[in-house]
Amino acid sequence: MPDRDDCVLLHTDGRAGRLTLNRPHALNALDHTMVRRIAAALDDWERDPAVTTVVIGGAGGRGLCAGGDIRAIHDDVRAGGGAASRAFWRDEYRLNVRIARYPKTCVALMDGIVMGGGVGVSAHGDVRIVTERSRVAMPETGIGFVPDVGGTFLLSRAPGELGTHLALTGDPAGAADALLCGLADHFVPAARLPEFATALSGADVTEALRRHAAPVPDGELAGHRSWIDACYAADSVEEIVARLEDSGEQAAKQAAGTLLSRSPTALKVTLAALRRARTLGSLEEVMDQEYRVSCAALGGPDLVEGVRARIIDKDRNPRWSPALLREVSDAEVARHFLPLGNEELGLAAGRTSTSSQQTIG
Template sequence: MTDFSSDEILFERRGAAGLITLNRPQALNAVTHAMVHALRAQLEAWANDDAVTRVVIAGAGGRAFSAGGDIRALYELGKAGQYEEALSFWRDEYPLNALIKNYRKPYVALIDGIVMGGGVGVSVHGSHRVAGDRFSFAMPEVGIGFFPDVGATWFLPRMPGELGTYCALTGERFNAADSVAAGIATHRIPSARFPALVEGLTGTVSVDAVLAAFAEPAGEGPIAARQSVIDRLFAGSSVDAILAALDAEAVSSGGDAEWAGKTAATMRTKSPLSLKLALAQVRRGGALDFAACMRTEFRIVSRVIHGHDFYEGVRAVIVDKDNAPRWRPASLAEVSEAEVERHFAARAEGELPLP
């Protein structure tokens, strides 16, 4: 039984399951504003439908679960001065993230391929997150002058040790094994078994039992293998301190010297303002509840869209693709504490309403 469908997102009731397919494979299933509206409406309908006992979400095409939100559209709105229209996307997206986080039925994300940004927002907050063979998770926002959002203020500080700090400041990709270790994924299941897994999930056997029957050991990924050094070098209270620790490691005789040098060099290509915002998020988010994290992110985005770096970053990476952003401010030293604090300040226009 098909409850709703459009070209961009498909909904189907099969047995006891509500099935969702993100269906923009040519755009790596990037989440549009229309998809946000449709997904929220369908989830609310299924929440009140006793025939649906679990929800399963996947991406079409094989290359990506979802590579993020529709950044190009938001860039164009901002460049045209339509800031409120752009902000309305996040005003709708963040409550959707909260709805998924608090969903009262099992919400199973089958993640095969790239999952970033907005795609993380419609998967990582679900009760069950399954990593397939092509799983590749990242929060690369500091590289486009943005900041890790869609609930990253909540989930990054709750990764083991300093993995969340590392994720936020480098944009490094986590494979399936690393994501299980970091708590991003809850299960590791081979992609070839996904069709059979979906069939199992449409029955009446509990979601936990079905996933347990299919799951395999995740193994150890390269990031988790280096966690002790990540915990040591990314523990600083400032971006400058973290870079100094990486620089010192890079000139040491230790086995992580080359990695530390490359990591520091990667960070230095990112927006200085974005780096400082991201670290502040990770350091503060551990003491906040989920709703406060989402309201914090809405405060930040409502300032970022009026700034320079987001548009310059999207221009350099997505529009012109010259990968030569000219950040403003250009250095960490030029980003004042007051400027960071301004992004976290309460909104005189009102805070984000959440379901």
């Protein structure tokens, strides 16, 4: 097990700055220390003219990153009311936007499992590589939480209602489906990935892709677009479930069963967050919204209960409260979007201020 100084491995190799998440025993789950180390490395490499590309990968061979350290969030809420989690998200979400706006090329190697916080440090990059082993997901509704790290921004902009399907069910997307939904850009077979990564030390990214990228194998979602678009266009989660159950498609009925196992509150807040995200103009605005939603989730029962059922006791039998979709009030959903006053993340305001300064200058 790496010590805390080795939780993120950093080195430069030719023109590439290499950043490797290094908690393989925890599928490289992100914690606050790791977020700070990544942010500091990006600052250093931005000032280094020898570095033209940043390459983000994961140690251990099983995946880039399985998400945030949700056990730590569970323990923080139980012991401290969530203050440490709010501080973690504040820095994590700022890092996600930092990657999206980084002035040098960010290449993400999204091999294997890429979930939650792993999506946040990869899918906002410039060049996002998937392999036949990739499983890209935002599975938050299964733990009583809502897609964050810019997930509602990305999924709200997927074709049709594909993003709504992935956000509500938490189902993983393979390589072709990740490309279809705008979560990735190129397919490189896993066997070629080490050679591709090595090529980035000397060749430019375009040349490395020309030599190593390949046609992506067929996915699943394209063949389900008709029922996904029809069912998930409904105005409520209850109506979505009803349409799925009545569609006559076996895959749709399975999706309905999945939704009925998720946190009812998380489902309703997620649908509202996605629909609102479609109307917001920038990643920063969506991230500000996600921060409000995440902080509000700390004040409800389902996040702690969901982590207990999945990670702590592992009984896979969460006792959601409320237990039924019809019991989740509009007021409870609206609570998740209330302004935070002086505690706002403030990314959109900062970007507006910067843009104004650039215009004036």
